[in-house]
Amino acid sequence: AQSVTQLGSHVSVSEGALVLLRCNYSSSVPPYLFWYVQYPNQGLQLLLKYTSAATLVKGINGFEAEFKKSETSFHLTKPSAHMSDAAEYFCAVSLLYNQGGKLIFGQGTELSVKP
């Protein structure tokens, strides 16, 4: 069975600092992995996705994530945080091989950015 664990429900960084949001997954089949961002009172927006091609995936807004099969991880990073990055971030795994809408989500990590 697939599952996703996000380490840390809340992460706080200073503007300009490195952002690291952690995600570990469990999947019985080759996984499709996703990071979504949710701004207050908004829907979820896809940041990036891993679909078994390159293990280092670049997304929007300067975010990237690296798929590490040996560690079953898919951590999200951004070299320099911006105030506008403050939001909630969700890691998700696809329940079906090559079907990206049927997702299991992690519990989410709220990112705060201090000036």
Added chain:
Amino acid sequence: DAGVIQSPRHEVTEMGQEVTLRCKLISGHNSLFWYRQTMMRGLELLIYFNNNVPIDDSGMPEDRFSAKMPNASFSTLKIQPSEPRDSAVYFCASSLGRGKYGDTEAFFGQGTRLTVV
């Protein structure tokens, strides 16, 4: 395209009343997903349609919940009767699913915040 459109954005209703949430898919998409978001349980998949056919409704919490796709571009999620524990944000998402070789990205609507008092 305007994206996935949900209505209403906010709904407040009294316990026992029927509630209907609506979703318009992105044009050309043929997979539809209803999710529920609560503080306690996070984001949960309720039901998934492909080509208007319900494929997996194992996440629907109770018989009080029902979902339909009367046509290829529109879906409803109905709760009858509603209860306070149904209070949550309900999202629908659509994707260009191609069955076995399906698409790998779902697009989410803005959500409907339901409050049952």
